[in-house]
Amino acid sequence: METRHIDADILVIGGGTAGPIAAIKAKAKNPQLKVLLLDKANVKRAGAIAEGMDSVNNAIVPGYATPEQYVKEITIANDGIVNQAAINAYAVRSYAMIRELDEWGVKFEKDETGDYAVKKVHHLGAYVLPMPEGYDVKKVIFRQLRKHGVQVSNRLVTTRLLVGEGGRAAGAMALDSRSGEFAVIRARAVVLCTGAAGRLGLPSSGYLFGTYENPTNAGDGYSMAYHAGAELSGLECFQINPLIKDYNGPACAYVTGPFGGYTVNAKGERFIKSDYWSGQMMLEFWRELEGGNGPVFLKLDHLADETVTRIENVLHVTERPTRGRFHEGRGTDYRSDLVEMHISEIGLCGGHSASGVWVDEHARTTVPGLYAAGDLCNVAHNYMLGAMVYGQIAGEDAVDFIAGRDFAAFDAAQVERERERVFAPLLREDGLAPTQVEYKLRRMVNDYLQPPKVTRKMEIGLQRFAEIRADLGRLKANNPHELMRAMEVYAILDCAELAAAASLYRTESRWGLYHYRVEYEGRNDADWFAFVQVRKGADGRPECFKREVPPYLYPIDAAERDAYDRLRFEQPATV
Amino acid sequence: MSVIVNQSVVSVIVDHDKCIAGKGCRVCIDVCPTDILALDPQDGKVKMVYDECWYCLPCEHDCPTKAIHVEIPYLLR
Numbered sequence: 134m135e136t137r138h139i140d141a142d143i144l145v146i147g148g149g150t151a152g153p154i155a156a157i158k159a160k161a162k163n164p165q166l167k168v169l170l171l172d173k174a175n176v177k178r179a180g181a182i183a184e185g186m187d188s189v190n191n192a193i194v195p196g197y198a199t200p201e202q203y204v205k206e207i208t209i210a211n212d213g214i215v216n217q218a219a220i221n222a223y224a225v226r227s228y229a230m231i232r233e234l235d236e237w238g239v240k241f242e243k244d245e246t247g248d249y250a251v252k253k254v255h256h257l258g259a260y261v262l263p264m265p266e267g268y269d270v271k272k273v274i275f276r277q278l279r280k281h282g283v284q285v286s287n288r289l290v291t292t293r294l295l296v297g298e299g300g301r302a303a304g305a306m307a308l309d310s311r312s313g314e315f316a317v318i319r320a321r322a323v324v325l326c327t328g329a330a331g332r333l334g335l336p337s338s339g340y341l342f343g344t345y346e347n348p349t350n351a352g353d354g355y356s357m358a359y360h361a362g363a364e365l366s367g368l369e370c371f372q373i374n375p376l377i378k379d380y381n382g383p384a385c386a387y388v389t390g391p392f393g394g395y396t397v398n399a400k401g402e403r404f405i406k407s408d409y410w411s412g413q414m415m416l417e418f419w420r421e422l423e424g425g426n427g428p429v430f431l432k433l434d435h436l437a438d439e440t441v442t443r444i445e446n447v448l449h450v451t452e453r454p455t456r457g458r459f460h461e462g463r464g465t466d467y468r469s470d471l472v473e474m475h476i477s478e479i480g481l482c483g484g485h486s487a488s489g490v491w492v493d494e495h496a497r498t499t500v501p502g503l504y505a506a507g508d509l510c511n512v513a514h515n516y517m518l519g520a521m522v523y524g525q526i527a528g529e530d531a532v533d534f535i536a537g538r539d540f541a542a543f544d545a546a547q548v549e550r551e552r553e554r555v556f557a558p559l560l561r562e563d564g565l566a567p568t569q570v571e572y573k574l575r576r577m578v579n580d581y582l583q584p585p586k587v588t589r590k591m592e593i594g595l596q597r598f599a600e601i602r603a604d605l606g607r608l609k610a611n612n613p614h615e616l617m618r619a620m621e622v623y624a625i626l627d628c629a630e631l632a633a634a635a636s637l638y639r640t641e642s643r644w645g646l647y648h649y650r651v652e653y654e655g656r657n658d659a660d661w662f663a664f665v666q667v668r669k670g671a672d673g674r675p676e677c678f679k680r681e682v683p684p685y686l687y688p689i690d691a692a693e694r695d696a697y698d699r700l701r702f703e704q705p706a707t708v
Numbered sequence: 709m710s711v712i713v714n715q716s717v718v719s720v721i722v723d724h725d726k727c728i729a730g731k732g733c734r735v736c737i738d739v740c741p742t743d744i745l746a747l748d749p750q751d752g753k754v755k756m757v758y759d760e761c762w763y764c765l766p767c768e769h770d771c772p773t774k775a776i777h778v779e780i781p782y783l784l785r
Contacts, residue, residue, distance in 0.1 A: 178739040178766040288743065310743060340783040342742060342760045349741050379784050455763045459780050566711070614743060614758065 134556055137309075139318045140540070141169035141284070143531050144305060146291045147326035147354070148172030149180015149347075150517055151507030153274045153283075154524030155324045155531075160281040162532045168283050169318070173290040173310065173617065174349050177275050180328060181347050181508065182517060185268035185451040188387045189241070190254075190516040192262035193227040197251040200224035201687050202258050208689055210256070210411045210697050211487055211513040212643050212656065214367070214664060217686045219512045222494035226522045231262070234521075238273045240266040252391035256407040256697055261387050265443075268451040289316060290617045291353065293551050294323060294361040294503070297541025302361065302503035304540075306551045308620065313613035315555065317548055321535040322502045324527045325490065326520075327354030329372065329508040330628040332621070334478025334583060335575035336381050341568060343381050345374055345477045346508075354509040355481060356624035358490045359631065359675075364499045364666045366491040366511040366680070368628075368635035371584065371647045372482035373415050375408075375429075378475035382453040384431045386410075389448075392440050394433045396474065398426040405700050410485065412645030413697045419476055419584075419646050430471035441467045476646075478575075479583055481628055484508035484515045486647055488632075491666060491680075496527035499668075502541065504531055557608075558619040564609030567618040571625060574601050578629050582636065584649045591633050598630050631667050631675055638677035639665050716759040719781045720745065720767060726775035727753045736767035736776055 145156045148170050156170040172179045193203045203224045208215050231249070235241060242250040242263040253259035264270075278285065289307040295317075297303030304319040331346020342348040359365060375396070377384050386396070386408035398404055398421050405417050421429050433441060444467065449457030465472060483489030489511035496504045504527035507520035515523065558564070581594025605623060610616040641657035642650050663679040670676030729737075730752030737745045737754060744758040745767060754776075761781055768776045 174741040174743065175739050178741060178770070183741055183764050183766055184769075287738075338783045340781055342762050343781065343784050344762070347741055347764070348760070348762050380780070381784070454765050455778065455780060458763075458778075459784070462780055462785050563711075617743075 135314050137314055137316045139169065139316060140167070141318060141320045142166040142535055143168045143322050143324065143528070144318055144320035145170045145324045145326060145528070146305060147180070147328060147507070148176030148285065149326065149328055149507065150182050151520040151524035152324070152326035153278055154521045155326060155506055155528035156283040157277050157281050158525045158528035159532050160283055162529050164282065166532065170278065170283050170285050171289045171291060171307065172287055175287045176278070176285050178271060179349070181350070182270055182452070183347060184454055185270045186264055186517050187267055187385060187447050187452045188264050189231065189262040189518050190387055191227065191260050191514065191518055192231060192249065192251060193224050193260065194231070194249045194251050194262065195228060197259045203260060205687050205689060205693065206255055206257050207514050208685070209693055213662060213689070213694070214487065214643070214682060215513050216493070216683050218494040218683060219492065221686055222526060223512060223515060223519045223522045226525065227518060230518060230522050230525070234273070237277060239270055240264065254387050254390045254407070255409045256700065261391065263388065263391070263447070264451070265447045290620060291357065292555055292620050294357050295319070295543050295547065296361050297543040299501065299541070300362055301501040301541040303543040306548065308555055308613065308616060310613050310617040313559070313616070315552055319540050321538055321540055322504065322531040324504040324506060324531055325354045325358060325509055326505070326507045326524060327509050329480055329482035329484065330355050330625070331480050331482070332625055333480045333575065333628050333632070334578050335572070336478050337475065338379055338381065341571060341575070345376055345381055346480060346482070350508070351621040352481065352624045352628035353621065354505070355490065355631065356627040358498060358503070358505065359627060359669055361500050361503065362669060363503060364491040364668045365631060366489065366664050366666050367487040368481060368632050368667055369639050369648045369665055370412070370487045370644050371632065372480040372486045372488065373584070373646055374410060374477045374485065375415065375418050375474050376477045377456065377459070378473045380456065380459040381477060382456060384472060384474060385448060385452070386431070389431065389433060389444055392444055393436050394431060394444070397430050397432045397471070399428055400426065404702055406702060407700055411697055412486070412647035413700055414645065415476065415647065416645035416649060417701050422476065429474045431474055432471055433467040434469055434471065438468060478579060481632060482508045483511045483513065484520060486644070487511055487513035495530045496523050497530065502534060555616070555620060558610040559616050561609050564607040565604060567608055567610060567615055567622050570601065570604055570608060571618070571622050574598070574622065574626055574629065577601070582629065582633055584646050586636050586648065586650045588637065588652055591637050595630065595633050598626060598633070602626060634675040634677055635665050635667050717782045718756045719761045719763060719779045720756040721777045721779060722754050723775045723777070724751070724753050726773040728773055729754045733772065735770050735772060739766040739770050741766070
């Protein structure tokens with residue numbers, strides 16, 4: 134196993150959505166710098182938007198919405214636990230990012246006068262900007278990477294960060310999943326953009342890679358940030374989504390809603406007023422499924438034929454284009470059939486809920502020189518455009534951070550320790566297949582962590598996770614590809630333990646289904662109006678503590694505060 | 709320790725008449741997020757070698773000869 138040594142001024146880990154923008158913006162600010170962008174897949178087709186995106190979920194377009202309205206909507210949707218300064222940092226840059234993407238060649242829906250055609254899907258305001266031709270987003274961004282001279286390295290699986298003097302980020306270590314080479318990368322600042330922890334729960338299909346998130350997003354960044362000493366936040370605020378049953382992809386209400394599609398129960402009744410994904414919406418969805426009114430369906434069969442064709446021309450060509458193939462296989466036609474929906478396995482994701490690496494409004498983590506952006510960071514409901522804006526913030530701030538700073542000196546012993554950990558499964562004579570350990574681990578995540586959360590179940594879950602941790606010493610990989618999967622099992626296990634620890638710590642219910650603890654019904658603002666943080670304690674175990682919610686920039690009226698708790702129709706609405 | 713090899717249905721179907729991997733093309737192998745496609749040295753064609761398909765389609769869309777068709781993995785159909 135050869136070791137490759139690489140130096141970069143700024144190292145960006147993750148070539149999906151936030152990472153490329155971070156790299157582009159760092160180079161744009163200082164073209165003299167060496168900016169290196171790594172991905173475990175191929176940057177051309179990496180991340181959650183490998184096949185593009187069908188809409189911007191959080192566009193703040195003048196004339197439709199203001200940053201203040203948006204920050205208040207997300208504050209309410211996330212039950213008050215937000216750093217408004219961080220949400221606002223996105224909100225004030227949202228429109229400029231749309232304009233810039235538009236100039237680069239990303240296509241957004243416009244009306245006949247050329248204005249952006251914003252739609253209302255959220256409970257209160259209008260923020261959804263359709264992208265019916267959004268399949269080429271990645272190609273547009275890749276051209277900008279080339280134009281700005283960003284260095285790209287594919288198939289490098291980052292396994293641990295290097296921590297230097299004073300606890301500062303000093304770089305990273307990585308495994309080449311093709312050659313099996315080990316890479317030690319020194320950097321003056323590191324931007325982590327590794328996406329959600331999308332391989333945490335097991336999809337009900339039982340297929341390990343049938344996840345909602347791109348399955349390359351195994352939670353590596355959560356694990357790496359944790360081991361580097363960073364604070365993680367809101368890990369008890371799980372990501373759970375309403376998805377097409379078995380296909381396990383979005384239906385997608387943001388696309389169909391503005392055309393007149395909506396969610397119904399088995400009786401054909403509407404039961405939720407807003408299909409915008411929030412924990413409160415998911416709780417109503419779960420109650421309907423479990424309470425005898427299920428299955429739950431997406432209803433489009435009342436729409437005109439040409440409307441359905443327009444919907445198909447979006448849903449079946451962008452983001453998850455195999456949706457049409459799945460429906461065809463089962464003989465489902467939106468014109469005559471309802472689409473059976475289900476709730477997804479659990480995951481961690483800042484972009485959809487609020488579970489991520491803690492960052493402030495400058496995208497700075499609590500580790501000096503370490504930034505996080507995109508689904509990995511805890512800026513609530515940030516989605517694709519928020520990932521791009523936070524990439525921009527991180528990339529630009531990192532340029533300022535490294536000015537006058539050299540590489541942080543680090544203890545070489547951590548390199549040797551990591552080499553030993555990474556290559557052990559390859560050197561072992563025989564042992565457990567990584568996919569089988571992963572299957573067992575993720576099934577245990579379903580059994581013990583899937584809400585409703587029960588204390589005793591989560592405690593048993595932690596015991597099972599500890600037993601699986603002992604099994605990691607028996608993982609056997611036959612080649613560098615399997616070694617990548619083995620390293621991902623380590624990350625998934627860290628995420629499972631951290632999610633359990635944070636969930637046990639917060640002894641109240643909040644965010645609807647995302648943190649529904651049956652023994653602690655209801656919100657308890659007196660004790661729990663705070664972030665729950667977790668970091669690696671002095672004993673090497675997860676340590677939970679509270680972090681105060683900073684004073685709001687935009688106060689929320691008492692009348693608005695609980696708006697997302699009133700999503701259910703009082704009387705069943707048959708339309 | 710003895711092991712059992714499991715049988716799985718392949719979801720990435722490669723048309724051997726159209727695949728030009730034998731001439732050096734590596735597009736699908738390069739773009740696959742989960743890195744499950746490989747050149748079969750026996751016949752110079754691409755094949756799926758790990759049951760880790762996200763049915764996402766970059767391989768199919770980026771193939772210069774349209775040699776690939778992705779099916780929904782059996783467990784999800």
